[in-house]
Amino acid sequence: MTESWLEAFAAHLIEERGLSPRTVAGYRRDLEAFRAYLEGVSLEAAGRQQVRGFVGHLHRRGLSPPSIHRSLSALRTFYAYLLRERQVTANPAEQVPAPKQGRPLPRTLAPEQAQALMAGGPAEGLEVLRDRALLELLYSSGLRVSEAAGLDLSGVDRTAGEARVIGKGRKTRVVPVGGKALEALAAYLPARAEHAAEGEAALFVTRRGRRMSVRTMQDRVRRLSGGAASPHTLRHSCASHLLESSGDLRAVQELLGHANLGTTQVYTHLDVQHLAAVYDRAHPRARRRGDDVEVSDGESED
Missing domain, CATH: 1.10.150.130 (Tyrosine recombinase, N-terminal domain)
Known part of the structure; x- marks a missing residue:
């Protein structure tokens, strides 16, 4: 036909x-x-x-x-x-936004590229375990690198699978944390406990036991990806893959914590429960162990 x-x-x-x-x-x-x-x-x-x-x-x-x-x-x-001609009941391309002309699109990884970046054999040592957890969290939750650097140990609720982050304008939001990221964090936390300086609240610490800086995180991601990705790339890859899988632009806007995801649609609040449901259904690395399915390079910090 x-x-x-x-x-x-x-x-x-x-x-x-x-x-x-x-x-x-x-x-x-x-x-x-x-x-x-x-x-x-x-x-x-x-x-x-x-x-x-x-x-x-x-x-x-x-x-x-x-x-x-x-x-x-x-x-x-x-x-x-x-x-x-009455062969379809709706035009599926009518409401799909096109990229703005004259403005470079943020670089994203293909899902298989993201999967390959996260993959690896058995890991040990503070830096290896930490870096794997950082990559997973950036891609899993679409965090800005400044949000990851500012995240405290107390900001992650592994039981609920959520993280509380402080974004632009000192606004706090709760984001889902996928199963793979939770596993990577669980592997990293014992090493963090051994190396963190006394009283250090940061989730991600250096070998000296102090909070990782934004610059250090950017350097680590670029090095681990062979220059193919930055924290910003992982953030936009998360958004892109969720949007392609779910078609729920509002949920992706809520996850990223801003009003504009390449469209002119205004920011619409969704409750955390709905956001988590969309996330678990759509994100390629959101599935927990035991589930049926596993699934411009600028640092604009949007």
Whole structure:
């Protein structure tokens, strides 16, 4: 069915809208790229979540904002045509935001790249255990590096799977902490107890037992990733992967603690219970052990 509607759509563009064969060929390429991304799901059955995922896929491939705009425009036009022909009940591309042109998008890792960065064999020693816990927490909870550096030991509730952080404007928020991050923290905390200076409240400490600085955390993440990531990259990767998996922009805004996630939608408060439910369902490393499924490089601190 898809192929016949692609042909009918091409005829519509030429005969009804008067577009040139070259322009129509461009529409066809964009639609074929989306069909390949869907991996077996028909174009007629695709929903908003798949369109969001496709936008993220194009971004990770390095396409420019104008190119992503063009692809989204092709999808919107195609689904508007199918809607007119009563082949779909809604246009899944209509409300999907495109990246702002002229503004570089934050760098993100693909899910498999993030998984590879977190992976590793048996770990021992303060720095190895600490760094693994830091990576997991940054990616798990989408923290700003300043929030991770300012996090105290008392700010993490491992039983509840939550962390209380102080963000911009000294605003406090509670964020979920995924199962993998909790495991990494559990492995790190005994080593921290041995090395932390007396009275030191910080969760992450140096070999001298004092609080890690923002600069040290940035350096450690870049070194561990071979220069491929920064704390900011992990934060945006967390947001991107959650948004692609859940389609819940409001929950991601709540997790990150700001009003703008590449769109103009205003910040909307969600209660912690709903945020945790979205997080556990969507984040690729949120699952706890025993669950069924495991799943611009600037430091703008947004």
